[in-house]
Amino acid sequence: MTYHAITPFRRPVDAVRVQRHATLIQSTAGESVNKWAILRDLVAGRKAFGVSDRDLTVLQALVSFHPGNDLDDPARLIVYPSNATICERLNGMPCSTMRRHIARLVEVGLILRHDSPNGKRYVRRSSFGEQRFGFDLLPLLQRASEIQAAAEQARNTMATIAALRSDISLMRRDVIGLLDLIENQGTPLPYSDQHRNLVALTARILRRRLTVAELAALRTELATVLRDIQTQITNCQTDDLSIRGSQNEQHHQRSNKEESESECHEEKGLCLPRSDQAQNLSLSVILSACFDIVQLSTHDIKDWSGLIHAADQVSSMMGIEPSVWSRAKQRMGAICAAATLAAILQRFSQIRSPGAYLQTLAAKAEAGQFSITRMIEAITRQNGPKFTAVNC
Numbered sequence: 001m002t003y004h005a006i007t008p009f010r011r012p013v014d015a016v017r018v019q020r021h022a023t024l025i026q027s028t029a030g031e032s033v034n035k036w037a038i039l040r041d042l043v044a045g046r047k048a049f050g051v052s053d054r055d056l057t058v059l060q061a062l063v064s065f066h067p068g069n070d071l072d073d074p075a076r077l078i079v080y081p082s083n084a085t086i087c088e089r090l091n092g093m094p095c096s097t098m099r100r101h102i103a104r105l106v107e108v109g110l111i112l113r114h115d116s117p118n119g120k121r122y123v124r125r126s127s128f129g130e131q132r133f134g135f136d137l138l139p140l141l142q143r144a145s146e147i148q149a150a151a152e153q154a155r156n157t158m159a160t161i162a163a164l165r166s167d168i169s170l171m172r173r174d175v176i177g178l179l180d181l182i183e184n185q186g187t188p189l190p191y192s193d194q195h196r197n198l199v200a201l202t203a204r205i206l207r208r209r210l211t212v213a214e215l216a217a218l219r220t221e222l223a224t225v226l227r228d229i230q231t232q233i234t235n236c237q238t239d240d241l242s243i244r245g246s247q248n249e250q251h252h253q254r255s256n257k258e259e260s261e262s263e264c265h266e267e268k269g270l271c272l273p274r275s276d277q278a279q280n281l282s283l284s285v286i287l288s289a290c291f292d293i294v295q296l297s298t299h300d301i302k303d304w305s306g307l308i309h310a311a312d313q314v315s316s317m318m319g320i321e322p323s324v325w326s327r328a329k330q331r332m333g334a335i336c337a338a339a340t341l342a343a344i345l346q347r348f349s350q351i352r353s354p355g356a357y358l359q360t361l362a363a364k365a366e367a368g369q370f371s372i373t374r375m376i377e378a379i380t381r382q383n384g385p386k387f388t389a390v391n392c
Contacts, residue, residue: 032072033144035063045150049108071141078114080121080134093312112136164215171222172199180230195225197295199324201317207375210319216378217316289380304335311338314345320355328362336372343375
């Protein structure tokens with residue numbers, strides 16, 4: 001006779017424990033998994049289960065009390081070491097720390113507790129069979145396919161990240177090499193400084209742990225720059241187009257007359273001020289304080305439309321998701337969002353997560369609690385310029 005209690009000893013019971021207890025009746029006959037292989041997979045896919053490396057260190061110690069290399073017979077998957085024995089196997093880990101990690105393993109469903117009537121861990125043998133009280137490793141067997149799938153996905157993600165980082169490093173090297181080649185030939189490109197600044201910014205961004213989406217955005221940006229450089233090299237070598245013509249072909253800037261008469265950028269649906277209003281909004285002061293966006297932009301920023309276009313281009317380079325940037329423009333207004341992003345870029349090395357910071361500022365702006373003036377003041381305080389406030 002073997003009965004597995006539902007409620008733990010002197011601990012509250014919840015619906016999750018009841019549900020997991022019900023899984024014990026599921027048949028695992030004939031199933032087997034190598035315990036060390038499943039632990040390696042769990043280490044690889046640990047983020048999917050919400051456990052830390054320290055949690056898994058404790059789990060490895062518990063698994064080591066199971067004899068043999070395979071988890072197979074459900075009746076023999078309960079291990080019953082004392083707290084002192086577990087801590088000893090964990091190289092003297094404090095008992096309180098060990099219990100905290102075990103509680104986490106139980107919480108995420110990687111092990112189960114089978115408490116005896118008095119809470120002790122032991123095995124009882126009689127003519128009726130064997131009854132064990134302790135930690136049940138059965139979830140590792142039952143969830144083996146789930147663990148293996150999470151590990152495979154994590155490894156694929158890591159391989160993709162490694163490939164993207166390698167591509168970005170090679171593309172950065174190509175940008176520098178091609179720019180050096182052209183400059184050594186005495187025909188520097190009109191946007192070589194911006195391209196070099198992009199390479200420098202990319203090097204700073206790569207120091208962070210970036211997602212696949214963020215790395216893919218960087219790779220796309222560098223690929224665009226490389227195409228531009230190759231196109232300009234071809235144009236310079238064939239003399240088919242002047243440098244000015246090449247700029248017009250790649251950037252399609254609007255004429256000064258169109259810019260001064262336009263109130264809206266119809267293609268993007270962004271309401272823009274007339275050019276005679278720009279002075280009141282102090283665009284020149286913003287660009288003077290936030291010069292990084294000027295250096296990284298592939299076109300001259302002469303008006304608010306140009307600033308918004310530059311911010312659209314730079315946002316992906318900063319690792320800001322397109323959905324986050326689009327939402328910020330909706331909540332703050334396109335002009336205020338662009339100016340805010342320029343200020344964030346200027347303080348890029350001091351901001352841990354530009355995307356999260358932008359979301360916070362956008363929420364404040366929507367509530368009427370944010371002014372871009374204060375951000376610009378903080379950046380320009382040492383120089384002490386006077387400028388007109390721009391409230392979002």
